[in-house]
Amino acid sequence: MRVLLTGASGFLGRRVAELLAGGGHEVMSIGRSATAPLVPRATHIVADLTDATQVDRAARTAGEVDSILHLAALVPRNAAEDQATTAFAANLMGSVHLFSAFGRPGQANVFASTAEVYGLPKGHEPISEDTIVRPLSWYAASKAAAETYCRTLERHEEMRIAILRFTVLYGAGDMIQRAIPNFVGSVVRHEPIRIFGGEELRDYLHVDDAAQAVVVAWERRLSGTYNVGSGAGISVRDAAGAVLRLAGGSSALEQHPRQKPAADIVLDVTRFREATGLSPARVFPDGLEEQIASAAAADARL
Numbered sequence: 001m002r003v004l005l006t007g008a009s010g011f012l013g014r015r016v017a018e019l020l021a022g023g024g025h026e027v028m029s030i031g032r033s034a035t036a037p038l039v040p041r042a043t044h045i046v047a048d049l050t051d052a053t054q055v056d057r058a059a060r061t062a063g064e065v066d067s068i069l070h071l072a073a074l075v076p077r078n079a080a081e082d083q084a085t086t087a088f089a090a091n092l093m094g095s096v097h098l099f100s101a102f103g104r105p106g107q108a109n110v111f112a113s114t115a116e117v118y119g120l121p122k123g124h125e126p127i128s129e130d131t132i133v134r135p136l137s138w139y140a141a142s143k144a145a146a147e148t149y150c151r152t153l154e155r156h157e158e159m160r161i162a163i164l165r166f167t168v169l170y171g172a173g174d175m176i177q178r179a180i181p182n183f184v185g186s187v188v189r190h191e192p193i194r195i196f197g198g199e200e201l202r203d204y205l206h207v208d209d210a211a212q213a214v215v216v217a218w219e220r221r222l223s224g225t226y227n228v229g230s231g232a233g234i235s236v237r238d239a240a241g242a243v244l245r246l247a248g249g250s251s252a253l254e255q256h257p258r259q260k261p262a263a264d265i266v267l268d269v270t271r272f273r274e275a276t277g278l279s280p281a282r283v284f285p286d287g288l289e290e291q292i293a294s295a296a297a298a299d300a301r302l
Helices: 013-022 052-062 084-102 138-157 179-188 207-219 236-247 270-276 288-301
Strands: 002-006 026-031 042-046 067-070 108-114 160-166 168-170 193-196 204-206 224-228 253-256
Touching (some): 002 013, 052 084, 067 084, 179 236, 193 236, 224 270, 236 253
């Protein structure tokens, strides 16, 4: 199969590219970076997804593809970078340009979304796909808008799109400023881990399991919206403790009062498990030692 992959040089996309190539598929990546996935049977097209003209030109050059796995997204590094204009240009209009140029009836496609579309739900029960989305950031709002576009596109173009709402991913190579990479960075630099509150629960999924979920959703030609996570809640405090324990260094845990509202965010993954039969091969903190070692090696090269 000839598969168009966005985000191929990213944290999740690299793993997906490797799985596709290992399965004998031809991988065609597209993005504004000149960096191509380092896997067999892969080609790369340079095009900015926010520019419809560039994407249309890329489609004419590349020819038809059998499927689209759309993993690319603009994720703000901090609250100051979370701007409506840039978020919607990249995450909504980038999706519109991509599927308009490369989409065809009969395709089985995947769109990577995020559990952040749920905002901070009330209660302590796992969050199902039927929960009303209440995004709190422009990033999450743009992903929710792109989901609506994908659901409408399915009906108009007679294609299948699996919308995967991913929980928090972890693993070697994670560079996004979020809890686990921040904790790992602190211990690698021999600094204390600082947490604010810490009793709230989070759902952690290893990036290798996330990549497997993308490929299996595509292979099964799934349609609809699916939560993808571990389904298990771990407190932020316990996650920080796991990093400290596995790093075995001199860092300490600093507890501070909560500064912002918080909620438990644990996904009900029943729908996805029933559709695919998949359960995570790694359960947190499995794989965390590799992430710590990778971060330490990167820090040593600086």
